[in-house]
Amino acid sequence: MLTRYHSVHADTVPAEVVVVGAGPAGLTLANLLRRNGIGCVVLERQSRRYVENRARAGLLEYRAVEMLRSHGLADRLLELGAPHGVCEFRIGGKRFILPYSDLYEGRTHYVYPQQELVKDLIEAFVDSGGDIRFEAKDVALHGISGSAPSVTWVGSDGEQHRVRCEFIAGCDGFRGVSRPSIPAGGVREFSHQPGIAWLGVLAEVPPSTEHVIYALHPKGFAGHMLRSPTVSRFFLQCPVDDSTAAWPDDRIWAELHERFAVPGSDWKLSEGRIIEKGVVDMRGHVTEPMAYGRLFLLGDAAHVITPVGAKGMNLALHDAEVLATALAGYYRGGDESGLTEYSETCLRRVWRCQEFSQWMTTAIHGTGDRFEDRTARTRLENLFRSPASAAWFAENYVGLM
The missing domain is CATH 3.30.9.10 (D-Amino Acid Oxidase, subunit A, domain 2)
Structure with missing residues (x-):
């Protein structure tokens, strides 16, 4: 049985999970949550047009494509992408x-441009009835160390909104608000230039x-x-x-x-x-652990990797898959093991990719x-x-x- 929340203000919306950021990590997570019947709302600082035209990576690993295919999210990728x-x-x-x-x-x-994948994921999420708020300004996270966190933002209407939830997924990149919301000393950070x-x-x-x-x-x-x-x-x-x-x-x-x-x-x-x-x-950067209280970090919010070897977007998609599986286990049967092990599971792949990226960086420069x-x-x-x-x-x- 999923938790249900009731509005405490006229502009309050309910959700089990708030996803901050509509990049590949946030949108993949949101779609997988919808497919598991888990309510979520996605907040994105930029406009829909901006994120659908933001050119970034373009090389998807075999594992990532198979994951998207298994959830019905790879139709256009398989039609237009080039192996x-x-x-x-x-x-x-x-x-x-x-x-x-x-x-x-x-x-x-x-080979499939990231902005095309973002378009696909937005369309799939919206078509399934998903709730995504573009142009959400001044996003702030509250109560992440407790059992009832919430997120506030100023919408395109100029009004402040609040959503109460059980979990927050920080998918808003290295310069987003999610990681800085963790108190000093709550995580360790490793960097290399x-x-x-x-x-x-x-x-x-x-x-x-x-x-x-x-x-x-x-x-x-x-x-x-x-x-x-x-x-x-x-x-x-x-x-x-x-x-x-x-x-x-x-x-x-x-x-x-x-x-x-x-x-x-x-x-x-x-x-x-x-x-x-x-x-x-x-720069290479890793945050350990990739979670604090009810906040889970995904993609560039948790780790940044050089573009050598094209691992950034693929790591983000893996984070989303791991967290979605963990949340599904929690809501279906109260199994918290996936949430407890989320960071360790993701970091094994993150550090392996960092090592390969560093090897390749020194080899070609x-x-x-x-x-x-x-x-x-x-x-x-x-x-x-x-x-x-x-x-x-x-x-x-x-x-x-």
């Missing part, structure tokens, strides 16, 4: 192809490759990521204190041409209109230290000499089951 099982490294002007899918029982990634940054570029141009490219170059890393048949994502290694002002479009394309170059090859990089660019923080750069190059070259190393990479890259 990929090969990546390419360019080292010393030579091309090395790694068919990681063949090395990991045929499992693949799916590798001393590099990426200039992220989104361009209206068809991909110049059929698979992801990681290029090592004396001037720094360059990456060519896939997004759609008409849009491509590129990355260029740059100083931590760099700014987009230092990167006019002509310089970006010149650097990409130079860093991707393969002498004697007929491969060519296509250019197009740059529609977005920004310096990407390569130049530091200017000749010794370190040579050992990094050897680390990558070993993937093409050692079947055991290649199999280890494939398992971690395509995602653990």
Whole structure:
């Protein structure tokens, strides 16, 4: 029997769970809760149009796709997303192809822009009768250490609203209100900055490759990521204190041409209109535990990982699945074990992905230290000499089951 709440003010709404943030973690959790008959309300600071067009990640692991498919949330993904099982490294002007899918029982990634998944999840939630409040400002969490927390916000109508609940899911990112709502000393936080940054570029141009490219170059890393048949994502290694002002479009394309170059090859990089660019923080951050009282942290609110290896969105989806399963057990039969073990369960995967991301970060980035750069190059070259190393990479890259 689900708990029922009654309004104490005219603008108060009831819910078992309040989900703060309408990104992949929050929306996946909300949909899974609806499918288990658990009442929830989603609060999102931005407008629906904004979140449905916010370009972020675009590579979904096999496990994440299977999870979404099992809950009926992957129809458009499977129709429009492109499976990929090969990546390419360019080292010393030579091309090395790694068919990681063949090395990991045929499992693949799916290339599907995050904003498209967000659109799918919003539509599924709203169509099922879900309650989502966009443009919710001044969100504040109350009573998270007690048995009856609540959340207040100012709605698009300019009025303050309150919802009483049993649990709060903080899915509002690294700079959201959820994690800072935990009292000092309530959690431990671990951070790492590798001393590099990426200039992220989104361009209206068809991909110049059929698979992801990681290029090592004396001037720094360059990456060519896939997004759609008409849009491509590129990355260029740059100083931590760099700014987009230092990167006019002509310089970006010149650097990409130079860093991707393969002498004697007929491969060519296509250019197009740059529609977005920004310096990407390569920080790693983990919060332990990922819960405090009745507040549970998911996705970037709990852990930030470098975009190397494309793990951020996939970790967020895993957090949502674990918490939804835990809450279903609690409401169906009073089983609190899943909630008690939520943080430990998620952190095992989080730290494994952090370790892989750090390995890959050191392998593909130049530091200017000749010794370190040579050992990094050897680390990558070993993937093409050692079947055991290649199999280890494939398992971690395509995602653990």
